[in-house]
Amino acid sequence: MSSSRDPEPVTAAGRPERAPWSLAARLTAWYAGSAFLLLLVATGFLYWVLVRNFEDEEDQYLTEKINVVQTLLRDRAGDATVLEWEVQEESTTRPFVRVLVRVLGARNRLVAETRGMAELLPPSAFRQAPTLTSKLGRGVEVRPGGRDFRILSARTSGDPSERENYWIQVALDRTYEVNLVAGYRRRLWLVLGLGLVVCAVAGYGIARRGIRPVEEIAATMRRTGSTTLNERIEPEGLPSELSALAATFNEMLDRLEDAFARLSRFSADIAHELRTPINNLRGEMEVGLAKARTPEEYCEVLGSSLEECVRLSRLIDRLLFLARAESPETHINREPLDVARELTALREFYEAAAGEAGVALELNVSSGVTAELDRTLFQRAVGNLVENALAHTPRGGAVKLTAAQENGNLRIQVADTGCGIPADHLSHVFDRFHRVDRARSKHSGGVGLGLAIVSSITHLHGGTAHIESEVGRGTRVTLTFPLEMTKS
Numbered sequence: 001m002s003s004s005r006d007p008e009p010v011t012a013a014g015r016p017e018r019a020p021w022s023l024a025a026r027l028t029a030w031y032a033g034s035a036f037l038l039l040l041v042a043t044g045f046l047y048w049v050l051v052r053n054f055e056d057e058e059d060q061y062l063t064e065k066i067n068v069v070q071t072l073l074r075d076r077a078g079d080a081t082v083l084e085w086e087v088q089e090e091s092t093t094r095p096f097v098r099v100l101v102r103v104l105g106a107r108n109r110l111v112a113e114t115r116g117m118a119e120l121l122p123p124s125a126f127r128q129a130p131t132l133t134s135k136l137g138r139g140v141e142v143r144p145g146g147r148d149f150r151i152l153s154a155r156t157s158g159d160p161s162e163r164e165n166y167w168i169q170v171a172l173d174r175t176y177e178v179n180l181v182a183g184y185r186r187r188l189w190l191v192l193g194l195g196l197v198v199c200a201v202a203g204y205g206i207a208r209r210g211i212r213p214v215e216e217i218a219a220t221m222r223r224t225g226s227t228t229l230n231e232r233i234e235p236e237g238l239p240s241e242l243s244a245l246a247a248t249f250n251e252m253l254d255r256l257e258d259a260f261a262r263l264s265r266f267s268a269d270i271a272h273e274l275r276t277p278i279n280n281l282r283g284e285m286e287v288g289l290a291k292a293r294t295p296e297e298y299c300e301v302l303g304s305s306l307e308e309c310v311r312l313s314r315l316i317d318r319l320l321f322l323a324r325a326e327s328p329e330t331h332i333n334r335e336p337l338d339v340a341r342e343l344t345a346l347r348e349f350y351e352a353a354a355g356e357a358g359v360a361l362e363l364n365v366s367s368g369v370t371a372e373l374d375r376t377l378f379q380r381a382v383g384n385l386v387e388n389a390l391a392h393t394p395r396g397g398a399v400k401l402t403a404a405q406e407n408g409n410l411r412i413q414v415a416d417t418g419c420g421i422p423a424d425h426l427s428h429v430f431d432r433f434h435r436v437d438r439a440r441s442k443h444s445g446g447v448g449l450g451l452a453i454v455s456s457i458t459h460l461h462g463g464t465a466h467i468e469s470e471v472g473r474g475t476r477v478t479l480t481f482p483l484e485m486t487k488s
């Protein structure tokens with residue numbers, strides 16, 4: 001059974017393709033990620049500094065305590081009261097900072113000990129305690145009976161006369177600091193969690209704000225269709241990067257609108273051009289069929305129908321040629337042409353027509369000029385020009401065909417002494433279906449596409465076409481083919 005839903009797109013490996021992240025999602029992730037990382041590093045550093053400060057202070061305190069006891073043992077070894085007083089002092093005067101001190105003599109003889117220390121931290125608990133060797137000792141943390149201590153020990157020799165070695169064990173109750181740091185840590189996690197949420201929300205807001213102009217551009221693009229090509233993106237208020245994009249898009253729309261307008265004008269022109277010969281054909285056939293006719297009359301109808309058919313096929317042939325020439329896939333077959341030979345052949349071809357029209361067809365070309373051109377297209381372009389010149393030059397006139405190399409360009413000129421073209425038509429004669437005198441062109445069979453074809457052939461070769469004319473004196477069309485592709 002087939003499903004009406006479109007199948008999910010799959011990759012070459014056969015796995016379903018995941019939709020790529022939206023721009024807003026990417027920006028949000030990046031913003032939130034980097035802001036959160038910054039926050040994490042900053043709070044982590046502050047936490048580390050705080051813990052480190054506490055440890056330093058505690059180590060300082062433990063070291064000082066050991067130093068005092070060492071001094072007492074060395075200098076006042078006989079005075080047990082002073083030592084006892086020093087060992088017990090902290091426990092009575094400072095209820096919060098509890099320092100526990102134990103002094104052991106040879107063979108672990110207990111010399112002095114803070115009250116209650118034996119239960120909390122027996123001498124064996126100090127097996128893992130580091131020994132003070134430098135100016136500042138580094139204690140370690142232990143956790144007997146749910147209370148946190150930092151412990152440090154030191155070996156010392158007493159009064160030189162006694163020669164007894166002592167082992168000093170010092171512990172600092174740090175439960176208060178541990179709780180403080182734990183509370184701080186909890187608050188940090190809370191801040192980090194909130195920070196992550198705030199960063200994500202703020203990042204999303206910023207991303208949405210940032211891409212709103214892109215969405216507006218996209219909305220305009222979505223609205224743009226063949227019937228709404230007049231839509232434009234309002235560049236005002238857009239960020240500089242996007243205003244350049246908007247300007248480019250607007251320019252593209254200008255070109256598209258222009259191309260569409262030309263295309264629809266062209267279609268209308270084609271319809272119009274086709275309608276006349278087909279209407280004529282139909283009319284002639286209807287008249288012919290209306291009643292029985294003599295063979296001569298039928299011949300006349302057929303003859304004029306054939307004329308219309310010739311005109312129609314000429315029109316279709318020219319339209320097809322133009323359509324092909326404008327297709328981007330069009331390739332031309334360049335080959336080295338002997339220009340003099342090609343033009344001589346053309347003159348020979350039109351000689352008869354020129355003779356019939358009573359017009360002299362002159363050719364002026366230096367031999368040895370060769371050019372890389374498409375033979376068929378070249379002949380077609382120059383042939384169209386000669387046809388035009390012959391059609392518009394009265395009996396007794398002349399048509400001059402010249403070819404020369406100028407600044408490395410191949411320049412072909414077709415000049416006549418004909419009727420000329422009025423100045424207001426001159427800029428339009430290369431347009432499709434443009435005819436100066438429609439009635440006369442119709443009579444001569446012209447469909448108004450000859451010069452458009454000439455223009456597209458020169459463009460295909462990378463060249464240009466130029467026309468000059470003066471009413472009553474004649475017309476001169478110059479085709480220039482570019483330097484790079486020509487050689488003599």
Ligand SMILES: Nc1ncnc2c1ncn2[C@@H]1O[C@H](COP(=O)(O)OP(=O)(O)OP(=O)(O)O)[C@@H](O)[C@H]1O
Pocket residue numbers: 318384388389392416418419420421429434435436437441445446447448449450451452475
């Ligand atoms: N040498 C010329 N002297 C005077 N008018 C000319 C000349 N060449 C072209 N024209 C004018 O320019 C118009 C356009 O010429 P174009 O060759 O494009 O069309 P056409 O000759 O009418 O038709 P076709 O497509 O059959 O060539 C002509 O109708 C004519 O009015």
Ligand SMILES: [Mg+2]
Pocket residue numbers: 384387388446449450451
């Ligand atoms: Mg023509």
